[in-house]
Amino acid sequence: MAGVVGRLARRWCSGALSSPLQVTRFPTLQLHLCGPAMTASQKDFENAMNQVKLLKKDPGNEVKLNLYALYKQATEGPCNVPKPGVLDFINKAKWDAWNALGSLPKDNARQNYVDLVSSLSASSESPSQVTPAADRKQPGGDALVVTSQDGITTITLNRPDKKNALTTQMYHDIMLALEAASKDDSAITVLTGNGDYYCSGNDLTNFTDVPPGAVEEKARSGAVLLRDFVDCFIDFPKPLVAVVNGPAVGISVTILGLFDIVYATDRATFHTPFSHLGQSPEGCSSYTFPKIMGSSKATEMLVFGKKLTAREACTQGLVTEVFPDSTFQKEVWVRLKAYSKLPPNAMRISKQVIRNREKEKLHAINAEESSILQERWLSDECMNAIVNFLSRKAKL
Numbered sequence: 001m002a003g004v005v006g007r008l009a010r011r012w013c014s015g016a017l018s019s020p021l022q023v024t025r026f027p028t029l030q031l032h033l034c035g036p037a038m039t040a041s042q043k044d045f046e047n048a049m050n051q052v053k054l055l056k057k058d059p060g061n062e063v064k065l066n067l068y069a070l071y072k073q074a075t076e077g078p079c080n081v082p083k084p085g086v087l088d089f090i091n092k093a094k095w096d097a098w099n100a101l102g103s104l105p106k107d108n109a110r111q112n113y114v115d116l117v118s119s120l121s122a123s124s125e126s127p128s129q130v131t132p133a134a135d136r137k138q139p140g141g142d143a144l145v146v147t148s149q150d151g152i153t154t155i156t157l158n159r160p161d162k163k164n165a166l167t168t169q170m171y172h173d174i175m176l177a178l179e180a181a182s183k184d185d186s187a188i189t190v191l192t193g194n195g196d197y198y199c200s201g202n203d204l205t206n207f208t209d210v211p212p213g214a215v216e217e218k219a220r221s222g223a224v225l226l227r228d229f230v231d232c233f234i235d236f237p238k239p240l241v242a243v244v245n246g247p248a249v250g251i252s253v254t255i256l257g258l259f260d261i262v263y264a265t266d267r268a269t270f271h272t273p274f275s276h277l278g279q280s281p282e283g284c285s286s287y288t289f290p291k292i293m294g295s296s297k298a299t300e301m302l303v304f305g306k307k308l309t310a311r312e313a314c315t316q317g318l319v320t321e322v323f324p325d326s327t328f329q330k331e332v333w334v335r336l337k338a339y340s341k342l343p344p345n346a347m348r349i350s351k352q353v354i355r356n357r358e359k360e361k362l363h364a365i366n367a368e369e370s371s372i373l374q375e376r377w378l379s380d381e382c383m384n385a386i387v388n389f390l391s392r393k394a395k396l
């Protein structure tokens with residue numbers, strides 16, 4: 001649904017639609033406009049355009065017209081196209097909205113757009129959509145949304161209709177996003193998911209469409225990608241926080257052992273069904289899980305595929321804190337915003353002190369796990385499990 005709303009909003013808000021901005025209908029916006037004169041930067045504007053993609057609720061036609069008009073005014077200036085005919089309802093509504101902005105300067109339109117998006121996000125339930133404003137090029141389209149605000153860079157998995165399963169492209173994009181986040185001026189980096197799931201793990205179709213004779217090569221390149229991907233988490237220099245907004249499966253669970261903080265909604269579950277899939281643990285979980293929860297609890301998860309509730313995962317140390325789903329987003333983002341104001345260099349250095357003495361070991365474990373998985377992917381057990389999932393005979 002969010003994806004649909006996002007797409008809809010994007011079409012209306014950046015393509016080419018509105019009625020005049022009714023500031024009285026948007027108290028937050030009104031507040032901003034009455035405050036000291038501000039002008040949003042191009043970066044803020046681009047952030048806001050990205051934030052629109054994450055809106056969960058359709059804001060309604062009037063708001064979408066406002067967004068459209070402000071977008072056009074901000075990018076092209078006053079309405080400069082002929083008025084559509086009276087029967088061309090949609091385009092006429094869009095034209096009216098844009099035209100109603102008169103000679104509003106581009107800078108003001110840009111600021112109003114940013115403020116309107118901010119007020120829409122603030123009224124939505126998810127502060128992951130309240131706080132951020134995306135500012136990075138996203139090579140894989142909208143499947144990954146990277147936002148940065150208030151000292152927090154947020155990487156959002158955005159394939160809610162596929163439970164945020166990770167495509168090959170997404171692995172690459174997450175690596176790029178982490179690389180950029182490690183160098184940006186944010187203090188904290190967050191990974192979260194859009195929709196009801198945090199992440200359903202590896203997209204099982206990553207293993208399909210392999211031409212005959214290329215299976216070995218696919219397994220080899222998959223193992224290289226896996227290794228590189230996990231290495232980025234091992235080496236990530238800043239505090240890394242998982243905001244687990246729903247169930248998590250497979251690799252999205254195993255890499256949690258490499259995060260510094262894991263906050264979870266009480267709706268989340270943690271499932272690593274590797275044996276069911278004919279596969280074996282990755283993400284350094286063969287090392288981090290026994291260390292975190294002890295060997296027999298780790299074995300229940302990694303070998304027998306026991307699914308943990310959020311509370312169980314918290315008791316066992318995999319999750320830092322569990323929040324009621326109804327207040328999850330609010331509580332977590334308030335907390336993170338406060339943490340993000342701490343001195344960034346001190347946080348970075350403290351993290352390095354904790355992580356550095358383990359790094360070498362983690363890299364070696366990652367290499368070993370990846371190579372074992374390479375073999376597992378070629379096994380009948382694994383191939384059968386994937387075929388079963390894709391033919392809908394099996395679901396976790």
Ligand SMILES: CCCCCC/C=C/C(=O)SCCNC(=O)CCNC(=O)[C@H](O)C(C)(C)COP(=O)(O)OP(=O)(O)OC[C@H]1O[C@@H](n2cnc3c(N)ncnc32)[C@H](O)[C@@H]1OP(=O)(O)O
Pocket residue numbers: 161162163165166168171200201202203204205206222223225226249250251252273277279282389395396
């Ligand atoms: C470079 C490679 C590195 C690989 C590293 C190794 C990683 C290993 C792992 O991550 S193992 C874990 C793999 N994940 C799974 O096995 C999960 C499979 N999915 C499910 O069992 C279920 O979909 C579910 C329990 C997650 C959710 O069930 P339900 O609520 O009933 O929803 P749907 O099944 O209808 O799902 C909706 C939609 O999403 C598609 N989908 C969900 N998960 C995946 C997935 N992992 N891969 C591909 N597609 C997935 C599902 O097919 C539906 O699509 P559709 O609407 O039918 O088109």
